Amino acid sequence: MYSLDNLQTLLKNPEGVVGVLHHFVGKVNQEYYRRFDTHSGFSVMDEEWDNLFLLDGCRYDLFEQTNTLQGTLESRQSPASSSSGFIKNSFHAKTFHDTVYVTANPHAFQIEPETFHATINLLDDEWNEDLLTVTPQTMADALREAHDTYPEKRIFGHFMQPHYPFIGEQGQQIDQGGVARRDKQGNVVERANIGDIWVKLQFQLNSLTPEAVWEAYRENLELVLDIIPDLAAELSGQTVLTSDHGNLVGDWIGPIPCRGFGHPPNLYVDTLTRVPWFDMGGTSRTITSDPPVVHESLENKTARKRLVDLGYAQD
Structure with missing residues (x-):
């Protein structure tokens, strides 16, 4: 974001300068919520479900507009506005030995070995190096295997979609930070030069529009819903779909009015914290609690690399 090229682009682009102002006002809003807000949110582990599919970064309104599945839709207030905060507030210093957690989210490196009966990490061998994420189909295959292996445990599947990178046919056509770009020889372009899509959108560093990003975001959700x-x-039992947080795509937020982008931590605005709770029904299966047997940890170096690919950090 703070490269000389980006600075020169901003100075030539009045909309980019406006983006800088909104960015700093957003930081003030974050500090306000961090200091004065008593936001708590719901406890996902206290809800009734046998299979929980968490769709990372899925806004309630996006889900409501896009979903065509049969079930009952309600909303919940997430305990956080980012994945890291959700995982910390939901799992830290707690134990759920009746649950198997299958994850495609790098923030899972925070999870302690004793938290779940089994923790299955898909961020090493199952990471797609072209799309720079774990695909919905890969997650689905892992969840089937987990269900077969642990038939008397709750199955918690943490999908990365609709979180960017946008991996749909249209999404891959826009200039974003996630999908690996290749030169004419087929070599991957340096990811540090690609940039975070929310930064590009906020500071108008290219021709991206909120409308184009919204459609790519919707397409990502459609891919996982399919x-x-x-x-x-x-999978036997009661199945529920939910999310950890939403996403700002140029939405106006407060308490000091500004446009927001992405999903900054400690920003407890309704667009970020209101998430879907979609109950698909099903007859509850027998669930038992037993001591932990598997914890597939994620090395800090790998976690940081995956977070960069997903736009959470910079090299």
């Missing part, structure tokens, strides 16, 4: 019916049918 695999849900077959997956839910194959």
